[in-house]
Structures are given as C-alpha cells and as structure tokens.
Amino acid sequence: MITEVKTLEDVRNIARDKLKGICGVYKDCDGDPRRLCQGQNYGRTLGIGGIGSGVSFNNNFLALRKYKLKMKLIEEDLTPDTSYDFFGRELSMPIMAASVAGVNSFGGEEIITEIDFCRSVVFGCRDAGTLGWRGDTYTYSLENSYGLNAIAEAGGWGVKIVKPRDQGTIMKFFNKAEEVRCVAVGIDIDGCGSYAMAKHNKPVFKKSIEEIKELVSSTNLPVVIKGIMCIEDAINAKEAGASAIVVSNHGGRVLDHTPGTADVLPDIVAELKGKIKIIVDGGVRSGYDVLKMLSLGAESVLIGRDIVRASVGAGIKGVQIHMEYLLKTMVKAMKMTSCKSLNDITPDILF
Numbered sequence: 001m002i003t004e005v006k007t008l009e010d011v012r013n014i015a016r017d018k019l020k021g022i023c024g025v026y027k028d029c030d031g032d033p034r035r036l037c038q039g040q041n042y043g044r045t046l047g048i049g050g051i052g053s054g055v056s057f058n059n060n061f062l063a064l065r066k067y068k069l070k071m072k073l074i075e076e077d078l079t080p081d082t083s084y085d086f087f088g089r090e091l092s093m094p095i096m097a098a099s100v101a102g103v104n105s106f107g108g109e110e111i112i113t114e115i116d117f118c119r120s121v122v123f124g125c126r127d128a129g130t131l132g133w134r135g136d137t138y139t140y141s142l143e144n145s146y147g148l149n150a151i152a153e154a155g156g157w158g159v160k161i162v163k164p165r166d167q168g169t170i171m172k173f174f175n176k177a178e179e180v181r182c183v184a185v186g187i188d189i190d191g192c193g194s195y196a197m198a199k200h201n202k203p204v205f206k207k208s209i210e211e212i213k214e215l216v217s218s219t220n221l222p223v224v225i226k227g228i229m230c231i232e233d234a235i236n237a238k239e240a241g242a243s244a245i246v247v248s249n250h251g252g253r254v255l256d257h258t259p260g261t262a263d264v265l266p267d268i269v270a271e272l273k274g275k276i277k278i279i280v281d282g283g284v285r286s287g288y289d290v291l292k293m294l295s296l297g298a299e300s301v302l303i304g305r306d307i308v309r310a311s312v313g314a315g316i317k318g319v320q321i322h323m324e325y326l327l328k329t330m331v332k333a334m335k336m337t338s339c340k341s342l343n344d345i346t347p348d349i350l351f
C-alpha cells in the first residue's frame with residue numbers, strides 16, 4: 001500500500017490498479033493488437049485504445065522507433081536549456097499535455113471525475129512549468145465546459161481545443177476562452193468523424209478553408225488546427241490564418257490505417273517550417289521521443305495517454321511527476337547528443 005506518492009513508478013502502479021480492465025499501464029504503450037485497450041473496440045466504447053485494428057495507434061509508436069539518436073560526447077560539458085516560448089509564455093520545456101476529454105466516459109467517476117481530470121492536467125502541468133491543453137466531448141457544453149473551468153481557475157493558463165461543432169457554437173467557446181484569458185484556442189478537425197458527438201445530438205463537421213477563416217477572424221487568440229496528417233491540410237490551415245498546426249492522428253483514434261505522425265512530419269516541415277508553428281503528438285513516451293520529434297522539425301510535442309494515466313494515478317501531483325520525468329529524460333538526451341538549446345536539435349542527431 002503506497003501512502004505517499006513520490007515517484008513515477010508509484011503513480012503508474014496506482015493507475016494500473018485503478019484502470020484494471022481498461023489499460024494495462026504497460027512499459028510500452030504501443031497500440032499492439034494484443035494489448036488490453038485494443039480488445040475493447042468491437043461494439044464497445046473506444047476506451048483508451050485506437051480505432052478498429054489499432055494500426056494507426058501502433059504506427060505512431062513504430063514510426064518513432066525507426067529513428068535512433070546519435071550519441072556525441074567529446075566536447076565541453078554543457079547544461080541543456082529546454083526553455084520554450086509558446087505564444088509569449090515562457091515554458092520550462094517544449095512538452096505540453098494534449099487535449100484529452102471524456103476520461104469519465106470509459107473509466108467511470110470512481111476512477112476519476114472529469115472535473116478532477118481537467119484540474120489535475122491544468123495544475124499539474126503548471127506546477128511543472130508547462131501548459132495543459134483541454135479537449136471537448138459530448139458531455140461538455142457552453143454552460144459546463146470542464147476544461148475551460150479548470151483553465152479559468154488557473155488564471156487562463158491553458159489551451160482550449162473545441163470539437164468541429166457548428167460554427168456558432170465554436171465561436172461561443174472561443175469567446176469564453178477569450179474571457180478566461182486562455183493562451184490559445186483551436187479545433188481538432190479530425191474529430192469530424194466522432195459517432196459519440198453525433199449520437200448525443202452534438203453534430204460535428206468537416207471544415208472548409210472559409211469556415212476556418214471565419215473562426216480565426218472571430219477571435220483575437222491564436223488559433224491552432226489539430227489533426228493535420230498531410231501537406232495539403234497543413235497549407236490550407238496556414239492559408240486560413242491559423243497560427244499553429246498539430247500534426248496528429250488523434251492518437252490513432254479517428255481513422256484506421258493511417259501512417260504514424262513521425263512518418264508524415266518531415267514533409268510537412270519541409271513545406272512549412274518557419275511559416276507556422278508546427279506541433280506534433282502520437283506515441284511520445286519519453287524525452288528521447290521528444291528529441292526525435294524535435295529533430296524531425298516539430299517545435300513542441302503533446303502527450304496524450306500518459307497524462308491520463310498520470311492523473312488517474314495521482315491527480316495534480318501525478319501529472320507534475322510525469323512532466324518532470326519527460327523533462328529529465330529530455331535533458332539527458334540533449335546532453336548526450338550535444339544539444340545545448342532547442343535550436344541545436346536538428347536532423348543531424350538522428351540515424
């Protein structure tokens with residue numbers, strides 16, 4: 001019986017116990033078809049797994065595994081600087097918690113309530129010097145948006161991502177995000193296929209360039225388009241006035257048989273680096289993975305499932321411990337590959 005949670009191992013042990021039957025909290029969260037989460041999706045809710053065969057989830061992991069880090073040591077000792085400017089906010093690391101919502105829908109309130117989940121992500125990230133992004137699902141409404149409530153409580157310290165609902169509703173969410181002084185807002189355009197939203201009478205749609213332009217001009221906050229998996233969408237998001245894109249397949253939860261995000265990232269970077277902020281997520285499990293994504297040209301990364309486990313395991317403290325683990329491993333990776341600052345992280349450090 002653990003009385004005081006001190007280490008990441010403590011956090012994950014508690015999460016394993018609480019998530020029995022939902023997530024095995026494995027050493028490698030890889031979307032392999034034999035994993036517990038992958039057995040859930042025939043007629044049952046998606047849980048924490050990937051859609052269908054799980055190939056898209058698994059491809060995120062495999063795409064990152066293909067790359068190896070180049071150890072380079074003979075030079076003066078250095079202390080890596082991981083500080084990162086995100087829309088004018090100084091963060092301790094280029095690593096943020098992804099917009100995840102609806103953990104109570106597959107776990108049940110006895111595992112974690114949506115209120116506690118959102119608070120633990122926002123405040124746990126803040127305590128680690130970084131930002132928690134908050135998502136959107138059918139249980140969220142303008143009157144009761146758990147994510148925005150937590151961000152408001154933290155004085156605006158967060159990013160709000162809205163599902164691609166009807167234009168009017170998105171604009172109202174953006175407006176509320178402005179009121180609580182969020183750092184940025186956005187939409188997960190890949191949420192347009194969500195059955196859960198449609199089933200609960202909250203329809204979601206694909207969005208045209210014109211519609212994204214309308215959303216961008218409705219707010220003075222920077223707008224993020226999340227769910228980019230091809231150059232065409234990346235260019236169109238930029239054309240529509242977005243300030244950032246997230247290269248993401250939603251953790252492999254929206255379309256079966258997509259490539260991994262690290263597979264599509266380099267081409268998008270080649271086209272748009274320096275013209276728009278490029279963020280990526282999918283399968284990032286350690287600071288070593290972060291370094292791979294940054295050397296492929298992303299500016300920062302988001303962490304999804306590991307943050308669910310951290311918050312279920314030990315709430316605010318669990319998320320803080322997890323983010324600090326990512327930072328620690330990233331610092332080690334930077335030192336061993338001779339990267340003093342984020343600018344030194346280039347494709348040269350990869351095999």
Ligand SMILES: Cc1cc2nc3c(=O)[nH]c(=O)nc-3n(C[C@H](O)[C@H](O)[C@H](O)COP(=O)(O)O)c2cc1C
Binds near residue numbers: 048098134253
């Ligand atoms: C349970 C769960 C719920 C999610 N809900 C949302 C959401 O509401 N909005 C969103 O933009 N992405 C959502 N995502 C996707 C994550 O933001 C992120 O893209 C993905 O989890 C990253 O992959 P990783 O889990 O391998 O780190 C969700 C992911 C999971 C696992």
